[in-house]
Amino acid sequence: MNKLYFFLVICIFVGCKKDAPKIVPVVKKTAPAIILTDERKVDIDTAFIGTFKSETLKQFYNSSENKTVWGDLKKRTYVLSQLENSEKLGLNPEDYKASRLKKFESKVTKLSDTELATYDILLTYNFEKYLNHLYKGKLDPKKLYRDWDLEEKTFDVNNVLIKAFNKNKLDSIVDNIQSKSHTYKQLLKALEIINSFPDDDVKNIDALSKITLRDTNSALINIKKRLLFWKDMNGRDSLTKIYDQKTFESVKEFQARHGLASDGVIGPGTISALNYSKEKRKQQIIANIERWRWFTTDLAENYFIINIPDYSLNVVENQDTVLTRNIVVGTSKRKTPIITSTLKTVVFNPTWTVPPTILKEDVVPAMKRNRNYLANKNITIYDSAGKVVDPSAWNENKPGNYRYIQSPGFNNSLGLMKILFPNNHSVYLHDTNHRNYFGRNNRSLSSGCVRVENPLELAEHILDNSERYSKEKIDTIIASKKTTSAKITKKYSLYQWYWTAWSEKNQLIFRADIYNLDSDLYAKLRN
Known part of the structure; x- marks a missing residue:
């Protein structure tokens, strides 16, 4: 028996030894040898x-x-x-x-x-x-x-x-x-274009009120000079104080290049864009070139690309843009984060759980004023045990002890659907109950997530399953008001990025720097 016991101990010892991890030597990567030619060379200390x-x-x-x-x-x-x-x-x-x-x-x-x-x-x-x-x-x-x-x-x-x-x-x-990306090449072209402009010495434009067609305003002299400088106005101009039709059309072209409402009305946004000097625009382009070098060099075969300052989402498949959507992004206080990820799931009829920031900054102050605030928005309060809490019993001194969940429906804060992707910021793409926002020019209005216009058509496209997720089937799911998840089987990368300058057809294109990143980045680049 003792011999048998000794034999078993030896077997166990040997067996454990075999399972022990092997120590793999770290191989230091070495560069190839340099081929030296016959020119003068000396030893280096x-x-x-x-x-x-x-x-x-x-x-x-x-x-x-x-x-x-x-x-x-x-x-x-x-x-x-x-x-x-x-x-x-x-x-x-x-x-x-x-x-x-x-x-x-x-x-x-x-x-x-x-x-x-x-x-x-x-x-x-x-x-x-x-x-x-x-x-x-x-x-x-x-x-x-x-x-x-x-x-x-x-x-x-x-x-x-x-x-x-x-x-x-x-x-x-x-x-x-x-980078081989089209946008990066457009940025280098933009730098080439702006370097071709002469130095500018046009004075700052001061306009206290909006200027409309046929108005007379002394600020129009400098406005016309800026339009001529940037080549939005062609030929010669008499530089009068009258807002004539030629200037009106030039202003609309300028506004379109800068992502402004192209209505010809000269307001604060147009004046602000006109007051950018050549040097400031050049610095903006250089800051954007730097940003594009941070982004991935190889874009996926299929992807969503979001330009936050442009309020736009493009779906690209095999290097072809197949869908474009207007979007709403985060405010300067609640910025939409820069993310590279992969789309995973579409959720129809989502519930919405009030996040901590919105709870603290929006919900708690509103509840203190009106205890029916959440009930009016179809939001239910739950305690830590999962029981429904009546608003009158809600403890305003310990708001973090509860969960606040909004039921699915047309007026849910996430709208009728959301698209999920892995990230560290608890953000996603979603519909909205504020669908009128997409008609605005400035759409920096959300709490960080990206709201997408006409999202159900987008969902039908990316799910790409005519049997389970045709338009009719999706409409049926929505009508049920039942939360339903659908896995996205086709691989789409998500690039949620930020750039405020580029070029198109030899024209400079700019967008408002909604998060005020450009000047600071340029200063750090030249420090």
Whole structure:
């Protein structure tokens, strides 16, 4: 028996040993070796490389056995040209020491070994910084904003650079690593367009009241100058104080480019847009270029893309926009978050649970004034045990002890449906009981979620099941007032993003910076 017991112990010990996790060695990714040519090269002091505190730089020169690599004039010229002209891509040449590098190049044949090594390291360090900025932006959105949930973009700059270096294809590297998205290209075009405008010196426009067709107003002189400058008005103009038909049509064109109501009425919104200088618009474009570098480089095959300041949602399938919807987004105090996610579920006849912020800022003050406030909105109060609480018994000093749920229906705050997707902000797309909002020009009105116009047609399209979710079947589900969930089987990504400038057909397009992000971002970029 003792022998049998000993045998079992040994078996158990061996068995546990087999189940123990194996220690997998961490393989350090190394860059390919750099192919050196016969030009002048010198050894580099590794201690000097260490002063840059860059692991990437250290690995780069490990690949050249710590020898200088930029002996080829053609390669140096390409790098220097890119850094000097980085402004065309919205970057600042002096972020990459362009002037200092140019001075090194002007006396390259007379440089000592130490100076040559310094020049070589500075070329590599600043070109890699430039490539990183082109691929994923200069700034980190997670350090700037709490409500921006974007996947971190990783970039093996050494691998990309050394491969291009070895194959003598440095001239294609910059184009290859930049975003291929249409909007990003439109932004670069917008920067090119605005750089073609002359410097402007038009005075600020002061208009205390609205100006309509046939009015006479001294502010019209400067208004016409601005319209001529931005090429919304063509030819010459007598610059009178009269609001004539030609100016009226030019104002409507200007308003359309800026996402304003294109009615020809010159009000505060139009005056504010007219008062933007060329320099401020250029800064706005550069801020938007930076933002687009934060976004994912490869868009999905099918996706919803929301531009928050444009109040628009586009459904794109196989690079073709198949549906467009007006939307309502969060106010400046309750911003709609920036999110990349995947659509999961359509919920018809949703209930609505009052979220903490709305409870604190809206519901509690209203209930203190009128105990029937929630009942009038078809919202039921539940205690922690799930029992219905009469409004008269509601404890206004402990409002967080209850749940507040609105029943399904046409007047539910979420309307007749919502679309769910994973995120950290408890937001979703949904219908609304304020359907008149879609007729407004400024639609920054929600508490953070995105409200969608005509959502049932959108649901029918993305569910793509004529048997279970045809228009007639959806109407039947809605009529039942029963909460019903439908899984979205076709994969749609969601890009809920923010941009206020681009170009279309060689025209500059702008939108109001509803969350006041542009100026601050530009200042940080140039700090």
